[in-house]
Amino acid sequence: MIELENVAYSYGGGELLSDISVKLAPGSFHFLTGPSGAGKTTLLKLCYGALLPTAGTVRLLGADVRTLQRDDIAMLRRRIGVVHQDVQFLDHLPVAENIALPLTVSGRGGAAQGDDLEELMAWVGLTGRAQGLPPELSGGERQRAALARAVIMSPDVVLADEPTGNVDWEMSQRLLRLLIELNRMGKTVLIATHDLSLIRAAKAQVQARVLRIANRRIQLAGADL
Amino acid sequence: MKLNLNALQSLTHSDRQADRVVPPSGFTARLTLFAAAAMAFLAVFALALSMATGRLASQWSAELARTATIRIVAPLDQRATQTEAALAVLQTTAGVQSARALSDEEQSALLAPWFGPEVSLDGLPVPRLIEIVETADGIDAAGLRLRLAAEVPGAVLDDHSRWRAPLVKAASRLRLLGWVATVLIVATVAAMVTLAAQAALAANAQVIAVLRLVGATDRYIAQAFIRRFTLRALAGSALGVVLGVIAVVLMPSGGSEMSGFLTGLRFQGLGWIVPFLIPPLTALVAFAATGAAARRTLENLS
Structure with a gap:
């Protein structure tokens, strides 16, 4: 699905990531962890084409990102669902339309989305907030809305950057369960988090591998975590 | 496209x-x-x-280009003769479609804005005006001036170009x-x-x-x-x-x-x-x- 080969990335000054080789197999469940500022978000951005590596090769769904045109990246994003730490919505549109936005922009909106959308809203527990505006949502509701928006196109991969960053423990458990469910449906999942208890909770339910960024490099963390 | x-x-x-x-x-x-x-x-x-x-x-260049005016400036007693002579010259000039002398009434109508309608022009040495309408080819103004100078000493040809050109240019x-x-x-x-x-x-x-x-x-x-x-x-x-x-x-x-x-x-x-x-x-x-x-x-x- 996603392959990084000897990838390095540097922001102006020094290298943030170097010599990173990771392969996310279809249907796998990965955590990405490491201290703040270690480059978790940067690595995720490399995984959905928002950044290009300064060295090495990134292959997304079989295509080298360097060869992709802007429109190819847009098509790629329809197959890779992304949940940001600080999710953004179109604040003037109701929640339901925001969740259906990927369908709208890919020209698949309209009547067809009706049932699926309702089912999805129920799945993330937002049925009651469908007509509310995004700024009215709580932190947890925003994260769940973002997750719903990320998966409405039935993507092959779901990338989540600190999806539980702004929510309480109970809500983070709920989000985790949703992500695990997605993984059981065959989606490749990658979650960046510094919350080790979340990782422990997940390990009880799913076979998850943990990637740790340390000293600009990536290591496969032991099972003893 | x-x-x-x-x-x-x-x-x-x-x-x-x-x-x-x-x-x-x-x-x-x-x-x-x-x-x-x-x-x-x-x-x-x-x-x-x-x-x-x-x-x-x-419009100006088209209309004005095809008209010209001759002024006969002469003492009153010679005016009619010179006008005749000028008309005769014009009849044999290439490029003239028609030429006619303005009547007294037309001339006083032209001057009315300045002198008022009551003033009689009979006693005044007002020049006689001849209106020339040219053909599309136009006249040879220089040649006509020479002929007029020889045969009608009191005639002055005005082909309007002097004031036409700046106006057309301005427009x-x-x-x-x-x-x-x-x-x-x-x-x-x-x-x-x-x-x-x-x-x-x-x-x-x-x-x-x-x-x-x-x-x-x-x-x-x-x-x-x-x-x-x-x-x-x-x-x-x-x-x-x-x-x-x-x-x-x-x-x-x-x-x-x-x-x-x-x-x-x-x-x-x-x-x-x-x-x-x-x-x-x-x-x-x-x-x-x-x-x-x-x-x-x-x-x-x-």
Whole structure:
């Protein structure tokens, strides 16, 4: 699905990531962890084409990102669902339309989305907030809305950057369960988090591998975590 | 061009869903509308001016080029004889279609504005005027002057070129200015729409980022803005043109030949179509300007 080969990335000054080789197999469940500022978000951005590596090769769904045109990246994003730490919505549109936005922009909106959308809203527990505006949502509701928006196109991969960053423990458990469910449906999942208890909770339910960024490099963390 | 046509077509086919992804902006929308309307209003007058002066220039050069005047300045007792002689010369001159001496009544009518209608010209040594209408080929003014000097000492030929040339030149220059003004107005519309679009794109950076993230193509994003500004510019300039044309229609027209220039500002014949070409042109300019602005902004985003 996603392959990084000897990838390095540097922001102006020094290298943030170097010599990173990771392969996310279809249907796998990965955590990405490491201290703040270690480059978790940067690595995720490399995984959905928002950044290009300064060295090495990134292959997304079989295509080298360097060869992709802007429109190819847009098509790629329809197959890779992304949940940001600080999710953004179109604040003037109701929640339901925001969740259906990927369908709208890919020209698949309209009547067809009706049932699926309702089912999805129920799945993330937002049925009651469908007509509310995004700024009215709580932190947890925003994260769940973002997750719903990320998966409405039935993507092959779901990338989540600190999806539980702004929510309480109970809500983070709920989000985790949703992500695990997605993984059981065959989606490749990658979650960046510094919350080790979340990782422990997940390990009880799913076979998850943990990637740790340390000293600009990536290591496969032991099972003893 | 083909791509452009496709893009234009997608503007007309209404995609309200796509339109909704960009939040409505009441105040700036009205400003764009107003500016487009004002520019279109001005464009109507610039066009009216250049077309009217263009008409005048060609009219003057055509009419005046085919007429000339001979003044017979002679003592009263010789005036009639010299007039006869001059007419005789004209009859054998190539390029003269017709020539006739003005009557006393016509001459006093010409002088009435200065002397008043009551003054009798009988006792005054007023020169006799001969009006010459030339053929399309025109006369050889220098040759005619030589012949007249030999045969009619009191005759002075005036082929109007002395005052015709600067007038025609002025009218042509005025027409050029009118066109320059029109071009400047179009350029201003482009600049104004670019600024407005740029501001809208900057104000909606979050919207654009969200759309990019969920897989919208640049074309989809750009179209929401392009559509909006094109329609605004179209509506605004249609309004401005209608008001401008009404203003032109309401201008007093006709009157005597003395007021010919100022009242000739109206469009004539097919010229009435020209102002109505302004709105589509404005829309096209807005379309191109927003498209360029959107492309520039989007290319800088990941």
